[in-house]
Amino acid sequence: MTIEGCRYYAEVKGSGPTLVCLHGFAENSGTWEFLQLRDCQMVLVDLLGHGRSAKPSSLEPYSLPVLLGHLHELVAGLGCPRYSLLGYSLGGRIALAYGAAYPREVQGLILESSAYGIGDEEQRALRREQDAWLAQEILDRGIEWFAEHWSGLPLFASQTRLPREIRAKIRARRLGNEPHALANTLLGSGQGVFPCLREQIPALPMPILYIHGEQDEKYKGIGREFMDLNPGIRREMIPGAGHNVHLEKPAAFAEIVRNFLRELANP
Structure with a gap:
């Protein structure tokens, strides 16, 4: 589907209640290939700048308001009046912002290893500097450098235990990116410019499930913060997992997600 000149790729799998799945930074919809959900229609979206979706050279389409508007038009065009959202990392931040923007349409939110944005202005400024540095490094050094740099982050240390073929697929998805698209994503919707949604969380009307890995200390703490902000949020910690649960x-x-969706269907 093409929206305001930007082509979006989405794959629809299965039948039943709709779950829109949003991947993380430098990933694509292929990341969900092992997620088996019975009695569910999964809509696997390649976010702008990723996978088989468009990779505009201009920065403006990567801003959050444009991303949310395009995503909303994409889901509406697929004929989904009511649906749930599943988002991992960057995709989770976008899902959270989407739920705040379109609360009457979103039945439930599933946030995997996701933050709500940086509230402290000094920390936001520092993150903008870090994102700008990484964006320029990607442009200067290329995708192979980025893939090595990104996989070496402590956040992904637990992935070294994954089977070789799965690690190869992760690397291939990272290598399939374009430098300008990753740079624009960092500059247009990275954490340094992403709005802090902390104040919206208590008022969100839909059921929310927060999932994180036992070994992901940063997002374990963020998961607790979500629960403090909204006691109705359910938090699930999966033993033996890191950031990419x-x-x-x-x-x-999959079992945790299936149970959550089942409860949404049978309140």
Whole structure:
């Protein structure tokens, strides 16, 4: 589907209640290949700048208001009046912002290893500097440098235990990116410019599930903050997993998601 000149790729799998799935930074919809959800229609979206979706050279389409508007038009065009959202990392931040923007349409939110944005202005400014540095490094050094740099972050240390073929697929998805698209994503919707949604969380009307790995200390703490802000949020910690829970522990992740969706269907 093409929206305001930007082509979006989305794959629809299965039948039943709709779950729109949003991947993380430098990933694409292929990251969900091991997520098996019975009696569910999964809409696997390649976010702008990723996968088979458009990779505009201009920065403006990567801003959050444009991303949310395009995503809303995409889902509406697929004929989904009511649906749930699943987002991992960057995709989770976008899902959270989407839920705040379109609360009457979103039945439930599933946030995997996701933040709500940086509230402290000094920290936001520092993150903008870091994102700008990384964006320029990607442009200067290229995708192979980025793939090595990104996989070496402590956040992804637990992925070294994954089977070789899965690690190869992760690397291939990272290598499939374009430098300008990753740079624009960092500058247009990275954490340094992403709005802090902390104040919106208590008022969100839909059920929310927050999933994180036992070994992901940063997002374990963020998960607790979500619960403090909204006691109705359910938090699930999956043992033996790090940041990317759905790849590291797919069976446990799928079971938790299935139970949540089942409860949404039968309140």
